[in-house]
Amino acid sequence: MHTYEQALQAGKQFLLEHDDYLVVSHVQPDGDAVSSTVTVGWLLSCLGKKFTMINEGEIPQRMRFLWQADTIVNMTEHPPERKYNAIICVDCADFARVGLTRHYFEEDAVILNIDHHPTNNGYGAVNIIKPDAAATAEILFELLQRFDITWDKEIATAVYTGLLTDTGGFRYANTSPNVMAVASQLLKHGVDGPYLAQSLLEELTLPQIHILNKALSSLQMSEDGKIAWVVITPEDMQECKAANEDLEGIVNYTRNIRGVEVGIFFKVINDNAVKVSMRSAGKIDVAALAQTFGGGGHVLAAGCRLEGKLEDIVQNVLKQVRAQW
Numbered sequence: 001m002h003t004y005e006q007a008l009q010a011g012k013q014f015l016l017e018h019d020d021y022l023v024v025s026h027v028q029p030d031g032d033a034v035s036s037t038v039t040v041g042w043l044l045s046c047l048g049k050k051f052t053m054i055n056e057g058e059i060p061q062r063m064r065f066l067w068q069a070d071t072i073v074n075m076t077e078h079p080p081e082r083k084y085n086a087i088i089c090v091d092c093a094d095f096a097r098v099g100l101t102r103h104y105f106e107e108d109a110v111i112l113n114i115d116h117h118p119t120n121n122g123y124g125a126v127n128i129i130k131p132d133a134a135a136t137a138e139i140l141f142e143l144l145q146r147f148d149i150t151w152d153k154e155i156a157t158a159v160y161t162g163l164l165t166d167t168g169g170f171r172y173a174n175t176s177p178n179v180m181a182v183a184s185q186l187l188k189h190g191v192d193g194p195y196l197a198q199s200l201l202e203e204l205t206l207p208q209i210h211i212l213n214k215a216l217s218s219l220q221m222s223e224d225g226k227i228a229w230v231v232i233t234p235e236d237m238q239e240c241k242a243a244n245e246d247l248e249g250i251v252n253y254t255r256n257i258r259g260v261e262v263g264i265f266f267k268v269i270n271d272n273a274v275k276v277s278m279r280s281a282g283k284i285d286v287a288a289l290a291q292t293f294g295g296g297g298h299v300l301a302a303g304c305r306l307e308g309k310l311e312d313i314v315q316n317v318l319k320q321v322r323a324q325w
């Protein structure tokens, strides 16, 4: 049987036997994606390896303080000039999540796939997948333990950032005893927990406040009070000078209303496409719901993208949600 420990050893081997690595994470990177990218980069630099860190798009401003995060190549600004043969994918549930960075991969490239999504299909030549890990950063902590390296505040901060953001500040159900044990180790290396919580989870930019205001003004509830939803249009985005990263967390307000079972955020992309984010209070499996629309995610947090007019999509989604009980 292929155990987790064997996977970690195979991953270690992969990091030792190649060189000139490309480290990639998923499109629209979150805290875990950025922290996992720089953590692998830091480890490779300790090993004296050549490496390039890349993402399809921009790294959110609030994560750029992380070790070498400002050197992560933004692919939209730097199209591929050459290709890489040894690829390390972090926090990518399936291959498509790497987005356009795949143009940097040699056709016969070997991939090390490190991830914690239960839906990961093992697309790598070597796969380290631990579905009960709260974050990819938690797996990386365990991988780093298998190397003879000296921890410092910077790398501990990077790993902690992934744990902090993917557990919603150590609050979600994935906050296991192991998460707290790892966080405890990282704090001993000098991580400033309150500062990270403030800058990564609490602090809001002015565009964020304005777009949140717009979203909350659009709030609607079903008659029985079990479904709540908000809508954001491209005009709202423009008016508030908001970027996609400013929308993070908005959907939670709908689900957090007392009595609500499913909260939904409809983000109008254009006249014929809407991005739908769903959150469940626990009774409804929104991943299954999203799958019926061609999307996916976790049981309590999922999403999909639908073609059509906003009004039709809202009615269709509400109908499907109601069909769940």
Ligand SMILES: [Mn+2]
Binding pocket: 032, 033, 091, 116, 134, 135, 136, 166
């Ligand atoms: Mn993650």
